[in-house]
Amino acid sequence: MPSSGITAVDAAAKGMKLERYASGGALLLRRATSAKLVSASSHLLFRATVLATLALVFLFTLHYPSLLSRSFHLSSSSASTHPSSSAASHRSLLMSSSSASASYGGAAWEKEIRRSARPSRNDGGISVLVTGAAGFVGTHCSLALKARGDGVVGLDNFNSYYDPSLKRARQALLASRGVAVVDADINDGPLLEKLFDVAAFTHVLHLAAQAGVRYAMEAPQTYVASNVAGLVSVLEVAAKHADPQPSVVWASSSSVYGLNTDAPFSEDHRTDRPASLYAATKKAGEAIAHTYNHIYGLSITGLRFFTVYGPWGRPDMAYFFFARSIVAGEPITLFRAADGSDARRDFTYIDDVVKGCLGALDTAGKSTGSKSGKKSGPAPLRVYNLGNTSPVPVTRMVAILEKLLGKKANKRIVTMPSNGDVPFTHANVSHAAHDFGYRPTTSLEAGLRHFVDWFVEYYKLDVKIAKGARSAADKPAKKKKAMSASS
Numbered sequence: 001m002p003s004s005g006i007t008a009v010d011a012a013a014k015g016m017k018l019e020r021y022a023s024g025g026a027l028l029l030r031r032a033t034s035a036k037l038v039s040a041s042s043h044l045l046f047r048a049t050v051l052a053t054l055a056l057v058f059l060f061t062l063h064y065p066s067l068l069s070r071s072f073h074l075s076s077s078s079a080s081t082h083p084s085s086s087a088a089s090h091r092s093l094l095m096s097s098s099s100a101s102a103s104y105g106g107a108a109w110e111k112e113i114r115r116s117a118r119p120s121r122n123d124g125g126i127s128v129l130v131t132g133a134a135g136f137v138g139t140h141c142s143l144a145l146k147a148r149g150d151g152v153v154g155l156d157n158f159n160s161y162y163d164p165s166l167k168r169a170r171q172a173l174l175a176s177r178g179v180a181v182v183d184a185d186i187n188d189g190p191l192l193e194k195l196f197d198v199a200a201f202t203h204v205l206h207l208a209a210q211a212g213v214r215y216a217m218e219a220p221q222t223y224v225a226s227n228v229a230g231l232v233s234v235l236e237v238a239a240k241h242a243d244p245q246p247s248v249v250w251a252s253s254s255s256v257y258g259l260n261t262d263a264p265f266s267e268d269h270r271t272d273r274p275a276s277l278y279a280a281t282k283k284a285g286e287a288i289a290h291t292y293n294h295i296y297g298l299s300i301t302g303l304r305f306f307t308v309y310g311p312w313g314r315p316d317m318a319y320f321f322f323a324r325s326i327v328a329g330e331p332i333t334l335f336r337a338a339d340g341s342d343a344r345r346d347f348t349y350i351d352d353v354v355k356g357c358l359g360a361l362d363t364a365g366k367s368t369g370s371k372s373g374k375k376s377g378p379a380p381l382r383v384y385n386l387g388n389t390s391p392v393p394v395t396r397m398v399a400i401l402e403k404l405l406g407k408k409a410n411k412r413i414v415t416m417p418s419n420g421d422v423p424f425t426h427a428n429v430s431h432a433a434h435d436f437g438y439r440p441t442t443s444l445e446a447g448l449r450h451f452v453d454w455f456v457e458y459y460k461l462d463v464k465i466a467k468g469a470r471s472a473a474d475k476p477a478k479k480k481k482a483m484s485a486s487s
């Protein structure tokens, strides 16, 4: 109500009184009265308009409380951004999305989420919420799902663990293929609930995490926040809010094998001796998955990734920053195990891992619980290795990079520091092969060739890639892009 205390009803009553007085009086008085009446009417109209506006605002905020309480940033898939990785195209995407009404919570935002989540396949398809969608594996999986006609909505907090402009470039690529990415954190429970209210996701591909084995000594709390609290946040919403419950596939890690020396690593081997806090949080995640499966009937599949590499990769990983250092002529440090042997990794190419992720989604099986807390029976609880099955010495990885980049590395070899690293990894993938036909097919030579091809193109480097690595049509442009992993 207006603060003056004079209502539209009061004003109307006053006008009627004036009319009554004027009816028995002189013409002058009648004119004065009618002038007052006009004035009162216009006040009445003005106040009625204000009241109606206030009523509309009230009704609108009742329907769209998100407009007042929070704003969810979204990269609109309708932005006609070329899948260029340039920071410029990325900036324009952000600018256009932030000025568009579809960028924030509200009716247009919800419409955009629904559009992105909707499968386009004739045979149905699935609808997947991909957390960490602007990350390395998240981007590739989102593109692959979208390409085969599944619905995909991404979620990413674009943190600065490594160069956020690379994440933004991946986001631009996703937007160009029709995948919307919400700019928010997995620990934001109300946002996750809102997403499930808007779109009926059949699956969650939970890839958002704090990665990196050695960085865990520098920033331990971020591992707990993302890999433990964040996982719980996602599973809480999937178990107790989503209706029906989705099936969850999430990223565990080869690092859970820790000090295990039996090789190749099998899912049946011990995983109770993690060598790093990163590994411990992933192992904790597997225990947490068991709990949510047991109590709430959530279908949950954990995928133990083995040192995944490839185009659009993570600049914090050795193959990536070694390539950067080789090009820049800077020294690299190679770790050697305590027994003098080279460290070895079961490097796994991204396309193989994507096939594994999609296979896991397709065979996940349904959750059996419901919002009310009742489950109709046991739900699937699975864990799989996704590796390459052929460990390669890190020195060999460096030799391949040297050959592709046409330049020798300036190597410094030291004994592996006590920083959470393990001397070797080696996957047995027979379970994944049996259950969803997972068969890695990419050698490290072929995979690194694809990586270097992308790396040179993305950073606009004047590097002549070794023969056979690149077609003439892919010649890089001359303008250079900053290569810093943290800039």
Ligand SMILES: O=C(O)[C@H]1O[C@H](OP(=O)(O)OP(=O)(O)OC[C@H]2O[C@@H](n3ccc(=O)[nH]c3=O)[C@H](O)[C@@H]2O)[C@H](O)[C@@H](O)[C@H]1O
Pocket: 211, 212, 213, 252, 253, 254, 255, 256, 305, 306, 307, 308, 316, 317, 318, 319, 333, 334, 335, 343, 344, 345, 394, 421, 423
């Ligand atoms: O499979 C996983 O679960 C993990 O894979 C990845 O960890 P890692 O296998 O340790 O990969 P990465 O750091 O590239 O080091 C590769 C090799 O280079 C050696 N290495 C490393 C750095 C260095 O300066 N020198 C060196 O020799 C190092 O000793 C190692 O032998 C992911 O980062 C992690 O998030 C997780 O997903």
